[in-house]
Amino acid sequence: MWVPESNRFFLTMLFWAMILGFIALGYYVSRGEYGPEFMVTLFLVLIAAGGASAILRQMRRELR
DSSP states (O other): OOOOHHHHHHHHHHHHHHHHHHHHHHHHHHHTOOSHHHHHHHHHHHHHHHHHHHHHHHHHHHHO
16 A cells, blocks of 8 residues: 555654553553553543544545
């Protein structure tokens, strides 16, 4: 599948943000800390997932 260069850049950044966010969330869960840092990290992971899904939806529309 052909991916435009700008979409590829943003997808790479968003997927790395999600991976690092999941690592941080795992750290907070393992320590039992559910404070503000956990909530901010969860919010950032959700934003990254939403952005990645929006870009993937746009790419699917362009391919049709």
